[in-house]
Amino acid sequence: MSTANRETPPPAAGRAGMKKELPERFKHYRHVWVFIELERGQVHPVSFELLGEGRKLADKLGVELAGVVLGPPGEATWHAVAGAFAYGADLAYIIEDPLLAHYRNEPFTRAMTDLVNTYKPEILLLGATILGRDLAGSVATTLLTGLTADCTELDVDIDGSLAATRPTFGGSLLCTIYTLNYRPQMATVRPRVMAMPARTDKPVGRVIQHKLFMAEQDIVTKILGFLPDSQSAKANLAYADVVVAGGLGLGAVENLQLVKNLAAAIGAEYGCSRPLVQKGWMPADRQIGQTGKTIRPKLYIAAGISGAIQHRVGVEGADLIVAINTDPNAPIFDFAHVGIVTDAIRFLPALTEAFTRRLSPHNRDKLAS
């Protein structure tokens, strides 16, 4: 039973729902923290997206925004700190330790919980990435506080509580969740759900350095190796500028080639709706929607996708949504910007060809290479 799966939402006046005065030990919890996810020298963009959101929350609360950087001693870690400032942090908490060179649950959980217990933030945000989800669950349980997963909207209530809104029932409804009597209030947000804030040339802020009180022999889990994904397996759907996706309307697994052809012709990533993954037509990392990837492309072309609400949640951030579907009553036409009621199987090859004609020969060569 998760937060989002109660048979009926508890009435606001229920015992647990009643807002009591915050226990004394939590009264000194202040400020908004964003975990800056650093892995193998790279900051995950979701951390900067969260700083944009964290900035708004901190401003509403009249508190400071901090980035939390956990990494090995060296340039990459300080680069992440600089990134946190550039995207809006007032200060950074940093733990530099060789044990934090690669993600492992034990040292990262220890590092984060130590920081929270020492510096007491009222809000802690993490990306709902593989790393972020692994870490957030451990940290929240260690601190015995609330954690709301995969939020699509964060706000501060009139009394200063964090109002975390997330999809429920597979995306068909939204619910707003509070962590009333515990601190910090924790939430995760998926990549691309929040817009990337503008990078500023703000001068560097304060840095508070902390130590990891751990030695390698305290850590049971050892890293034996790392096998990077092959280039072809790296679907960068979430951050693609143009995405083409297919749904059940394509009728047969062979017709997915039409989607891939169009994507190749215009340098787009391709994806699909959930039923196709369930049928085994496409791997799960190409799935777009509430249980798959959230995308925010400049152009999204949905071919043969009816547009169930769980799909809508994943594509709403797109600048321009084009829907191709034979059913004029398909829900996708309720949230697409441009619609064509036609058979995607016949239309996609024509669209691929037309795009190819429009694009400069130079660019065609580039895409082909």
Place this chain on the structure above:
Amino acid sequence: MHIVICIKQVPDSAQIRVHPVTNTIMRQGVPTIINPYDLFALEEALRLRDAHSGEVTVLTMGPPMAEDALRKALTYGADRAVLLTDRYFAGSDTLATSFALSQAIAKIGETFGKPDIVFAGKQTIDGDTAQVGPGIAKRLDLLQLTYVAKIASVDLESREITVERRSEGGMQMLKSKLPCLITILEGSNEIRRGTLDDALRAARSEIVKWSAAGAGIEDLSKCGLRGSPTVVKRVFAPAARAEKAAQIDVTDKTPRDLADELIAQIFTRQPALEHELAFDGEA
């Protein structure tokens, strides 16, 4: 070896509909299934048991009808099923759920032998939080291995386990120790068809049913709504977009004409896009 696997009975979310007028969930007649991600974990547990001998205990927390999910797990070949059910658990969030399940796992350990591995699915298809597995690990002080794509080896003698774990941009090869909690990635394997023997045994099996007290839970303030730091305050339907999609008229047009018209519309609405697609990086 003794393996405990946590499963959840969920509504088949593909079949949930929202009432178009009242915006309420229409659950009537929606079938329940074992959370699909849990089946990958169950299969992995069964394979390990078959390779190393031992027992698989399947555990769920839920209403009495969740017994159906347990019986299904028995037909796949699980050896024992435990249902944790009590009105005190109603309204549990992930923190309260991980508390109750961890207490039940501790009780399973006392009653049927300490588990070497606790399995959970990657996440559920209804809550989607992926928080309960890590929560249980922390509560029981188990080593935590999430998003495992492959269990490369288990050595019961040295108590070592090596796994391949999905991480951002690749696979981590990890060596850890038993006991541990593992969540399994989808597609890692395929659930077996149970044998006729399993089906017969499942039908006859007694399912162990524990209330909160039965599981040895003394502190009820950590359960259900009271034990849940998060509170759902509001449930609502997403706002409808003000206008529907601008429809391109398709009558009497060839796909080629239609494609040209669509592209013209795209570039009118997003002029920058034409620039990028046409002169990508060369402007």
